[in-house]
Amino acid sequence: MEHLALIYFGIFSFISVSCAAMVLFARHPINGAMALIGLMTSLSGLYAILHAPFLAVLQVLVYAGAIIMLLVFVIMVLNGAKDDHTPYFDPLSLGLLLVPAGILAVLVHAFRKHPLLMNEKAVRGTVDITGQALFNSSTGNVVLFEAVGLALLAALVGAVLLAKRNLDSSKEN
């Protein structure tokens, strides 16, 4: 039973990395969106075996359910198939990937000095405990929660305003 978590970790990490690679190499946006759904679902499985069931459910509900749905909807509306003449890759900017390579070198050095170990006393992140940490007034998470609510409201109003301006301009035309 102890090895079961490792096996699941291997399966989910393989699916997530291959889906992320599919997003990188997909020709059509709809293929990329489908690969993104696979990535979100496998990450949800990873959260579940890392003892964070609340995040796992949130990942499926919000990412796979809402954000990707919105993305697929917009791809359908704009008919991304018109995309034939758009060039595939811009290889010059890949040179910036040297930065994460440097980060990797720093990470390997740091972890070799101080090995990272799982803590036996880590709490399982159930809805109850995560909610208590979210609304615990001593850590200041409540202020962050309010700020995120404000940001969501601002995004909502911004999206409505952008769409409204779009309607007005189409009327003038």
Place this chain on the structure above:
Amino acid sequence: MTTIPAICIQFLALVLFVLGLATTLSRRNLFFLLMGVEVMLNAANLSFVGFSRTLPGEASVEGLVIPVFVIALSAAEACVGLAMLILVFHSRESVDADAYSRMKE
């Protein structure tokens, strides 16, 4: 507790982040730019969860709270980003990022 090595989770998160960064930097299609940002945000979330499992007691829940905020903010980002994409697509009829190098037109 699980037997998964904590360092493996961090390396998985780094690989996912690099793939998302490569998508955002190198793809010319605007949809893939947004998708790359989503992949990078998810890699950061995975890193947070992985690190939170290395702390004892109440401190281990703090790392699970931040991904909740990240998920909410990425929903806002996708909402506004896609609205802007629809808007600029109607004026330019192209999803090539280089077509939008001159914003005032």
